[in-house]
Amino acid sequence: MAEGSAKSDCIVGVDLGGTKILSGVFNHSLECVGTAKLSTKSQRGVDKVVERIGRCVQDAIDEADLTIKQIAGVGIGAPGAVDFSSGTVIFAPNMEGWKEVPLKKELEKFLGVPVFVENDCNISSLGVYVAELKSKPRSMVGIFVGTGIGGGLIINGDLYSGANHTAGEIGHMVLEVSGPKCGCGNKGCFEALASRTAIFQQIKAGIKDGQKTILTEMLGNDLEDLRSGDLRKAIRRGDKFVDRIIESASEYIGIATANLINILNPEVVVLGGGVIEALADEMMSVITETAKDYAMPGTMKGVEIIPSKLGDNAGITGAAVLARKETK
Numbered sequence: 110m111a112e113g114s115a116k117s118d119c120i121v122g123v124d125l126g127g128t129k130i131l132s133g134v135f136n137h138s139l140e141c142v143g144t145a146k147l148s149t150k151s152q153r154g155v156d157k158v159v160e161r162i163g164r165c166v167q168d169a170i171d172e173a174d175l176t177i178k179q180i181a182g183v184g185i186g187a188p189g190a191v192d193f194s195s196g197t198v199i200f201a202p203n204m205e206g207w208k209e210v211p212l213k214k215e216l217e218k219f220l221g222v223p224v225f226v227e228n229d230c231n232i233s234s235l236g237v238y239v240a241e242l243k244s245k246p247r248s249m250v251g252i253f254v255g256t257g258i259g260g261g262l263i264i265n266g267d268l269y270s271g272a273n274h275t276a277g278e279i280g281h282m283v284l285e286v287s288g289p290k291c292g293c294g295n296k297g298c299f300e301a302l303a304s305r306t307a308i309f310q311q312i313k314a315g316i317k318d319g320q321k322t323i324l325t326e327m328l329g330n331d332l333e334d335l336r337s338g339d340l341r342k343a344i345r346r347g348d349k350f351v352d353r354i355i356e357s358a359s360e361y362i363g364i365a366t367a368n369l370i371n372i373l374n375p376e377v378v379v380l381g382g383g384v385i386e387a388l389a390d391e392m393m394s395v396i397t398e399t400a401k402d403y404a405m406p407g408t409m410k411g412v413e414i415i416p417s418k419l420g421d422n423a424g425i426t427g428a429a430v431l432a433r434k435e436t437k
């Protein structure tokens with residue numbers, strides 16, 4: 110029975126996204142021993158999505174040859190605003206009908222183990238901090254550029270959540286007062302200037318205005334299947350139009366990075382998310398140079414700005430770290 114009891118401290122981390130659910134089972138050394146993936150299908154309604162999260166957790170446990178009895182807890186990174194104490198998703202803009210969803214309560218009923226819910230970018234930052242930064246700095250800022258832009262702040266070795274548990278909403282830092290409208294209602298938010306959504310909008314608007322790009326040759330005029338990887342291919346084939354748009358997005362990311370360095374002076378800034386993953390070689394030097402231009406003298410000394418290598422695993426790892434911390 111010794112083996113069984115050793116395994117009972119396994120935990121599950123879940124990354125809940127607008128299009129897919131990822132889950133991973135982690136052992137006591139935080140090694141991933143089983144994963145599963147399901148599409149979210151948020152159009153089917155909240156109850157069905159909760160059920161799918163439960164199924165995805167069970168699939169990963171099955172994959173690891175374990176049973177739910179051997180799981181101490183489940184951590185979940187959810188997109189949008191989360192009330193951590195009640196485990197309620199207050200609002201998730203990329204998920205249909207997700208307002209005031211008591212995710213912790215519903216999933217605990219479904220799975221029969223403790224569940225902890227936190228914002229997805231906070232969770233990813235925690236994952237990067239624990240699993241990727243071997244030097245264990247005291248402070249780190251995570252910036253995740255994907256469909257939107259989110260972030261997480263690690264201060265004194267712990268996730269900083271603020272007075273109302275909403276800290277780290279760096280995607281809504283205003284960088285251009287008269288800039289494009291953001292999903293939050295403001296104008297010129299970081300997210301409205303440099304997210305994948307913003308980049309794709311700029312590309313589509315440019316094509317409408319008659320700009321020439323290899324992308325239409327690659328994908329046709331409507332660019333329905335456009336992905337971040339296509340932008341990398343276009344730039345490597347010498348596409349000046351795409352190159353300019355990515356350079357502009359990189360500059361905004363650099364400015365946001367400088368603002369954060371001026372305010373927090375972290376030891377490390379980690380950049381992640383689908384856009385950075387696909388375009389790190391094209392973007393990182395512009396981001397770093399722009400950050401140096403905008404940071405106050407002396408603040409950048411020794412500060413590292415690096416791309417994350419964890420990719421999709423940042424979310425499930427961070428969620429597992431949270432569950433481990435809360436079940437200890």
Ligand SMILES: [Zn+2]
Pocket residue numbers: 280281291292293294295298300
């Ligand atoms: Zn905004």
